[in-house]
Each structure stands twice: as C-alpha cells, then as structure tokens.
Amino acid sequence: MCVHNSMISDEKTILCDKKANGKVQPWREKKTANVNYFELLQILKFKKAERVSQCGEILEFDVTQEGRMKLAKTWFCKSPLCPMCNWRKTMKRSVQTTKIVEEVIRQKPRARWLFLTLSVKNVFDGDQLDKSLKEMAIGFNRLMKYKKVAKNMIGFMRSTEITVNEKDGSYNQHMHVLLCVESTYFKNDDNYLSQEDWTKLWQKAMKLDYTPVVHIEAVKNKKRNKKSEYTAIQAAVQETAKYSVKDSDYLTGNVVNDLEVVKDLEKGLFRKRMIAYGGLLKQVHKELNLDDIEDGDLVRVDEDSDTEEKAYSIVAQWNWNLKNYYI
Template identity: 35%
Template sequence: MSDYRSSDEILLSPIISKKSGDSISPALSDLSEKDKPWDIHRFESDRIEFRYKGTEFDNYSDRIHFCAEFLEFALRPTDSGELRLKLASARFCHVRTCMICSWRKSLRYKARAYKALPKFLEDYPCYRFLFLTLTVKNCEICELRQTIDWMNKAFTRLSRLKDFPGEGWVKSVEVTKGRRGDAHPHFHCLLVVKSSYFGRSYLSQDKWCELWQKSLRVDYKPVLDVQALKPKGSLVALIAEVIKYQTKPSNLIGDGSVQDKEWFLEYTRQIANTKAISIGGILKDYFRELEEEPQDLIGHDETEVSEEQGRLMFNWKRKEAKYRLME
C-alpha cells in the first residue's frame, strides 16, 4: 500500500515570492495544482453564506464568512530537498453545510480510514467488499428527516435478515434535489462479505431489491445498485467516496431562485442533528472513529520530524475568488 499524503501537503513550485516589478502577490494556486480545492471550496462556501444571510440561520452566515479566511502553512523539506506546504493554522466554522469544512472533514475521514484499513485486512485477509446503493421514492423536502429515519429502520431490518451477507458495513446518507423540488435521499454502503458470498451465497440484483423492498415494507420495487469490488481495489478511495458529501454543492447552491433558496433552508432544518455516517458489524471496532465528526480539520501530525523552514500566510480575496500570499 502506497504512502498516504494529505492534499494539504503541497510541493512548492519555484514561485514562492513576488517577481520583481509585480504588484500582486502570488496566489496559493500558483504554487501547486494540488492547491486548487482551497479556492473552489471557499468560493462555494461564499455562495452558501449568501443563502443564509438575513434568514433564521444568519449566525451560520457569519460563521461561514470567517471560515478559513486566513491560512498559515509551514514550509517543510521533503526527502528530495524540495519544500512543501503543510497546513499549520486556520479557523474553521464547522457549519454542516459549509463546503470548505465538508472538504476538510472528508480528508480527515480518509486519513482515519487509511490508518484503520491495514489492521482490518490483516485480521480478515480473505474477506471481500461490495458497494451497495439503496434508494426509495422521492419525498417532499419537509418530510426528509422522517424519510431518513424510516430508511435507517429499514436498513436495520435488512441487516437482520437471514439472507443478508454483510458481516460489517460503512453506511452514509446522501440527499439530492429532485426535478420537482422534492428530495431524493439514498444510502451509500460499503459491505464486507465472506469470500463464500461469491459461491452459493451470491445474491442477484433482483434478490437484493426483493430484500430491500421487504425491509422497507413498501408495495413498489425500489431502485438499487450493487457492485463487487476487486480484491486489490483502492478501498481507501472508495471509503472516502462513500462519506464524501451528504449533499453535493450544486444541490445546496442551486441557480439562485427563490425556490432553490427555500429548498436549501428547509434542507438545513431537516438535517439538523441527524447522523450522516454509521458503522456496523465487524467494521465497528476498526472504523469507529468514522462515526465521530472530526474536530481537528487541520490534521496535526505529531510524528512530523522535519523541521520548519519558515511559514507563509495566505488570505481569501473574495473579489478574485483566490487565496493570495500576505506580505
């Protein structure tokens, strides 16, 4: 397994200071292509901040406004002698719908998964993984919380069925906006199964649909997708995808219409205090930390041995939608 390096460790290009005669400090994205997510997600958060302004969630607007407004990076040498940037200091708002915080959380979740996965594979070397997507009919946005609660109860019933092959699972909730302005909640599940599943215990997609329908206790056939993962596939990347976003930025931001704004505000009310990720079965002891929302979004590394070669500070320029080096 290759070494995992968080994307906030950025190899510096030769441009680390203003060129002679230039009046504009270099952007953080000038230093490395890997930095672009900072600009992208901070800009998305600016738009979400605007959605909250002047509403019952005005305090969210204020918190998001100051989220990651300043970024301080430590300069650290690599084994090859190049310098890299390692995030050292930033203030995050921890608003659930803030896209820059969601992105940082996904990186921390990925780091946790990377840390836990080798031990699980060592203890269960012959187990395989399935990627399962479970859906239901769309619901009105004002019924989202009730629908997710019903789906969670149905998944519990599914996991207790005799034919259910999952020995453990990571389950996350994703919500997308329907064409009629309704909501489409669905589950992304990473299941671990015994290798014997691919013999006599194998379940066809139709059988999976039958089990999910039985667990939901509905009179329609739900849409479902299940895929087997290759034994040598990138499990860390898949776990990161499973827990990436509860709702994609395009759904939250919309086109700026009154209807989109009302959908977004109701979505905020509906998901308050709901659980986005759950772990079960034999994965519980290994990935338990994935159920806990990361508080450290910087990713302090106590094992860091290379000495700092200085620090660089960047601040967010809203008109440009870029982070630029501060003098």
C-alpha cells in the same frame, strides 16, 4: 503558475498551496462557494450565517525547507452544507476508510467486498426529507440485523447522499454501503443474496408499499490479481466517501431556487449522521484511534507525512473585496 507555493500579483502574495503531487489545493474555490452559501443563509436569517462566514477565513501553514506546505491552524464552521468543510470531510473520509480497509484486509485476507446502493422515493420538501432520512437510518439498522444478512457480515461503511432533481426540484436520498462479507457468502445458495433478495429485504426493512431501487455488486476487477482487486476496493471506498451533498446542487446561481433548496436541506440534514461504520470496520476505526468524521479535526485530514521539519510558518487571510487568499 505557483512559485514557492505563492503567486505574486500587484505586490500582493496570493496563496497557492501546491502539494508534492503537483495538485493545487482549491482554497479559493471552496471559500468562494462558502461565501455564496453564507449569503443565502443570511437572506434566510439563519443565526449561524456569521459563523459560516468566518469558516477558513485565516489559514496558517507550516512550510518545510523544500517549500512544501501543510495546514497547521484554522477554524472550520462544520455546518452540514458548508462547501469548505465538506471538502475537508471528504478527504478525511477517504483517508480514514482507506486505513480501515487496509487493516481489515490484513486481518481478513479472504473476505469479499460488496458495493450496495439503497434508495427510496424522492421527496419534495425539508420536512419530508427529515422524516425520510430518519426512517432510512432505522431501516438500515434493521436490514443489517436480518439473519440472512448478518450471518456472513464482517462489517460495513455506510454513507448517505442527497441529490437534487433538476427537472422537478425533488430530493433523492440514497445510501452507498461498502460491505465486507465472509468468503462463504458466494459459496452456496443459503448464504448468497441476489439483487432481488436485497431489494425484498430493503423493502421489508423500510416497510414500503412499493419496490425500491436497489443495486448490489461484488467489488472486483477483470484482472484476477490482488493488486487490481485492491484498486477496485479503493474505487469503492472513494465512491462511499464522496460528498453527502454537492454544493453545485444548491449554488446554481438561481437565487430564488437556491434559497428554497438550502432551506430544505438545512432542515433535512439537521442532526443527521451521514456516515457510519459497523462490525469489524467500526472496531478497527476505534483500534486505530481515528476521530469522528462529522465533528472531528478538519485541519489534519490528508496523508502528508509529519516527519519533515518545519522551516517557518505563513498566514493567509481571505480578502473579501479581492475574493482571494493573500499572505
């Protein structure tokens, strides 16, 4: 139970950041996962371990007269696997992409939207993952430049996701791509690309000697109206904006296995751009003066209004012994 955004226990005030919609922000859960990640890095003797441990350790919030809280200051480590940072990045991706898509729809109301998933074979270690992710980024750029693809392309958002196969410990790296195309894409056979066409083009772009798994679908709703169509687009945005790597894949409680997975993922994700925009979506990102998702501000990431006047500030600090934030 939240009382004025805090919970009283044993004369200590436990942080409870409750939003206007009633949702309680998972600060404790994310910091707990961050600590587990830090401990694995420490065992692996990563130099950044101490830096990761300090992520979100002290949180300063502005509080309005109505008792609503908004994060005002903290420090985030921005390590690619940090559960705390990835939670904030995912929110930021969603908010930014929603703004971009809304503006693109305003400029191109007749445009159509597609959701494309591109995969390659699983890999089994960090070196292979590093190599595969580099090749996929190059292959994707090559795919977007093919005449058949480019002639109807308005823009895209591309995000890369990595999942861990529980059975054999392999890594599946794939891309989710939200494509915006001209309405002419569906009007004749010269413009339209079937799933088989996309598969062949991806195979060609990646120079593969096997047929990769590719899925393409139009973003649409069963109800034929603008509101339901926009809802479908929003669902595609959320799918594209989700976590690059879920912390449940490398914080399983099996320490030996988790150490191996973290070591591989750290190597594979090093200096990789996991999200990118192209065409009109990239142009709109610049026009809206949005900062970089990978390395930008992770403090102000949501849609909360800044118009409410601040009444006072509170500071919450992580207690390592009690494993919670206290004000």
